[in-house]
Amino acid sequence: MSTTRLKCALPLALALLALAPAAAHAATFTVNSVADARDDNPGDGLCVALPPAAGQCTLRAAVMEANALPGPDTIVFDPATDGTPIILTIPCDPIGCFFDLATDGDLDSVEDLTITGNGAARTLIYGGAGFGLGVDRVFESLGAPLTISGVTVRFGNATEDGRGGALEANGPVTVTDSVFADNRALNPDGFGTGGALYCQDDLLLRRVSVSGNLSRLGGGVFWDTSVAVLTVTDSTFDGNTASGGNGGGLFSGAFGPTPPPIGIINTTFSGNVAADGCAIYHTNAPLRVQSVTVADNCSAGSPAAAVLVTYGDGNGNQGGEVVFENTILSSRAGTDNCRVETTFGVPPGFRSEGYNLASDASCGLVQTGDVQGTSAVLGPLAANGGPTRTHLPLAGSPAIDTGTPTDCPPTDQRGLGRPANGGSGFAVCDKGSVEVTAGPPPPPPTTGSVQGVAWNDVNGNGTREPGDNGVPGLQVCVFPTVPLVCSTTAADGSYLVPGLSPGNDQVYVRLPGRLVSTTPRTVPVTVAAGGLATVDFGSWTPPVPPFSLFVNAAWTKSNLPVRASTLPLRLVATPACPAVSVAATLGLVGGASSTQAMTPTGGNVWETTFPPPFLSGPTYLLTVQVACAGGGTETIAGSLLFVDPSGTILDG
Secondary structure (H helix, E strand, O other): OOOOEEEOOOOOOOOOOOOOOOOOOOEEEEEOOOOOOOEOOOOOOOOOEOOOOOOOOOHHHHHHHHHHOOOOEEEEEOHHHOOOOEEOOOOOEOOEOOOOOOOOOOEEEOOOEEEEOOOOOOOEEEOOOOOOOOOOOOEEEOOOOEEEEOOEEEOOEEOOOOEOOOEEEOOOEEEEEEEEEOOEEOOOOOOOEOOOEEEOOOEEEEEEEEEOOEEOEOOOEEEEEOOOOEEEEOOEEEOOEEEEEEOOOEEEEEOOOOOOOEEEEOOEEEOOEEEEOOOEEEEOOEEEEEOOEEEOOOOOOOOOEEEEEEOOOOOOOOOOEEEEEOOEEEOOOOOEEEEEEOOOOOOOEEEEOOOOEEOOOOOOOOOOOOEOOOOOOEEEEEOOOOOOOEEEEOOOOOOOOOOOOOOOOOEOOOOOEOOEEOOOOOEEOOOOOOOOOOEOOOOOOOOEEEEEEEEEOOOOOOOOOOOOOEOOOOEEEEEOOOOOEEEEOOOOOEEEEEEEOOEEEEEEEEOOOOOEEOOOOEEEEEEOOOOEEEOOEEEEOOOOOOOEEEEEOOOOOOOOOOOOOOOOEEEEEEOOOOEEEEEEEEEEOOOOEEEEEOEEEEOOEEEEEEOOOOOOOOEEEEEEEEEEOOOOEEEEEEEEEOOOOOOOOOOO
């Protein structure tokens, strides 16, 4: 936040506005031991474990240190740990593993944390010695952003609450170039959600293998929220099981009258099983499935469908809609590709944007380029190049060179260039996630982008909640760029600033005088070539009249948000002694000042208002002089700093 700040100036002057957060000290910890041992002194900034890894840095010790330090932290791995599993062995205490900050069981994170492995085949993190033997799930994010890359996470075992065998997240999560396999999420009653991943916030999966996981709902991934976004690219969901439930590969749902869009691109769903929706079970939001291969899901003879979409709940939540484009749906004989679950609420359904190939007519694909009732002629799930396994269209496949002519992704799931000439003599996109005879990858990108949403924080608590809609027409700028690069938020509050050179920048939002920030106005970002950073901004319109600045001898504040140089400054003083007169003086240090008599409002409460504008940047001195009824005087003084709400503000 940014607006008025009051600093200590005299012995009686305590900070009136506790504005700046504690200084953030970004730290990097290098794990050099595969043992599971606690940190010896969390918060000292040193990753030093207790026995049996005394003096070394374990993964658990690194997470504990990151939790104890404010600001974003990074965990990396010494190459000496490559190939040897880090196995969690410290069990939950008798009352459970809830919110233990990584001391027992799973590795809980409460601060912005990045875990960067040396590659999925090299950095191995296990919840236990085998399937169903883990002491707990592996990771839990308790609201803060979590980024994981280059690791394999296996044998997590969420048995207490049955949520997320490998990872339970209540904050935004990004996973890239990783494997989540053989994890289990079932509580003692046999119910669970998210065999590998359970998430109720933004979830981005890129080049991830989700394989062989087990739960009741969402054998692979369970994602259900109202305002967050799910994006899956270049990934494979295979061999996951929703035992007695729905969504073998993915259970996706979003609630509320305007749920967010969900996107799956260049991804494979294969060999997943469930009571229904073996590959995907989807509800209450638009789901876009583009250049995806859905093949060989559901057990032989199962009455289930590969993709199931369900109605809304009758309480204002929308029915789900699945939109297919350039996608292959290839189920075993007797298994429907698509089914609508007719329960109640707003009717869901399937919609085509063309160029799909389906083995039956259950999805109702009748747009340009759609082919139904035809085998895709696919090879088995195999390592066909790239980090994840895929189904390669074989010679004679009707998927080759018959895909979309206008909306072909630049690469296929393996990262190879598309469209390519698969034998037709022309470079035409193939249907599905794999391009036959794909060319070399395109040149690597040289610029990155920043995206996000500016939203109306209705209750001013700094957290986006249902009903906190986007704010259109605000300028979001990136600096120090030459020239200054800005974008204007769209009708839904979203913005995109593309074409940024790699490097460290600041992103800030310009707010008109009526709006006050409830999240940091300026956020540092690292722009990477081909990267997409996300920065969201919350703001609200304070009630009228302006918030009062309550002043007494201890310089306390009462629910006062940060204030801007364009708003009136209203003072309400309550002297320690019964007062006969009170005057307030506000002026620049070493410069002009203005003195106003304060008006009694009853109960020894005195009030006055200094009108704006105030200068942004220079320090003001505020002094309140009190004449006491019994004789004597009382003086309260402190310094004030006003800031411009429409300019560049470096918070903290």
